[in-house]
Amino acid sequence: MNSMYVQGNSFLHQLDPRTKILFVFSIILFVFLFYDPMFQFLVTVSLLPIVFLSGLTTPYLKTVKFMFLLVFLIITVHGLYNPMGDVTKVTWQLTENLSFKHDALIYGAVMSFRILSIGTATLLFVMSTHPSDLANALVKWKVPHAVAFMILSTFQLIPIIGREAKVIMEAQQARCLDVKANMIQRVKHLIPLFAPLFITSFMRVHQMSQVLECRGFSSTGPKTSLREMTIGFRDYAFLTAIALFALAAITLRAVVGGTLLPITDFVLMSALIGIWIVCSIYFFDFLWKSVRKKVV
């Protein structure tokens, strides 16, 4: 497996990568148009059926947990300590000196759901698009072939470097390097691990450039591709839907403003507790798996 791409034949998989790039940009536009946690939450939730229908549920749930860790920190830390807005408006008084402030929580919740929705859209794109198709799409957008290839090869090199790092770690352990030592020792040990990794990576890239040249990489003129992508009916339909949504969102923003509905304490508390619950589910799942691994 060379990237996060998950093979499939769903509607999303069949879309042209260019359509999907526009889709990701439109999601970014939606979530930045409004400053309303309810709206951001709705955008996130509305993406979930697409995840399910594309058959990406399991890999999505596996990857999104890292985002939840970030979101958990953002909403909690901002809610408690961000001094923005009216600090006397308290939503949840924990102790005498510690409380979740209303305005800070709005900021935390908006940021959290923005990250989740943009993250989900990006994951949908990355998981349903073969790296080669992405490179082709970029070439069709008049991105120079060399630049498109650079992006493509990054996807391919990361797992290779990962494997190499493992071998280097083993090679250094074979020279009595104790990788399970204390923190300070471990930081010192980064040199024997990273120096060979950098050197071999540079050697590999250099070799790769020669291999590419030997196969006519820098020849001028139009290039053909094994995987041809065309924008078809379903792309136009999808793009039209996105355009309609965007139009509606922009009109709404112009007429109503950044906040659609008054934000109550109940909404903010639901956002905070909801994120906490999802994070704790992930945490207990992680604990359970570690314990089971130890037992086995």
Add this chain to the structure above:
Amino acid sequence: MSAFLRVENLTHIYPGKIKALESINLEIGEGEVVAVLGRNGSGKTTLVKHFNGLLKPTKGNVWIGDMNAKKHSVAKLSAKVGYVFQNSNHQTFLPSVEQELRYGCENIGLDEETIQERVERVTELFQLEDILETNPFDLNSTQRKEVGMASILAIEPKVIVLDEPTTGQDHAGSERIKEVITMLKEQGHIVILVTHDMQLVGELDCRVVVISNGKKLADGAAREVFKDKAMLKEASLEPPQVMTLAEQLTSFGVNDHVLTVEEMIKEYKRVKKLDINKQLQTS
């Protein structure tokens, strides 16, 4: 006394339920040279990675002397089992050959005097005197491989695992590696080779362990193992060319008990002499 390196009923299953080794039993005593043979992906490297704890058994045990490899860290086991990786670039990172040679000794906390003594010994062994100050990445691949091997030998492990030692080596490099293996054997070390180089195995005239699909197919002297044609076919192995030649010439009176070119020459001379004698008698 039981053997120094013992593998008991070793099974290894990789994540994803890929069975790489199945119920392997092996005993290797001091002063033995063992070549582990088999096609790529047969489980050779998986087997030898258990010796210094890089992999831990899914089932069974690996004993290094009185240490159970399951219960000790790689760093600790590496003082007893040296592992020379195929690609020496993976372990080279210091700016001079001398520092590379010292690195392992420093990790096990030897005193300056001992380190100096060991570095001198391996320097002499591999004739590295002129390149001690050179950056390892400025050396050619043969020299770099030798530096990698020397840096492991400086730790003076009892067992030495060599992963593809002769791959990419020039003739002189291969010869030196052969000499070093012979010398280590004489000093009582255990040398374990993972290799596809049948000529090397023939010339070392060592014990051979054949692995195929994670199972041990054969274990014995190279001379005997290489005669089992059905087994070799199953493991996709070819005996040394000179042995095949000898087998083709048995009808001319050549003994197929030949492993090296020197032995073949001797055998040829013997047959030739017999032939001349026969001709003399008839005339």
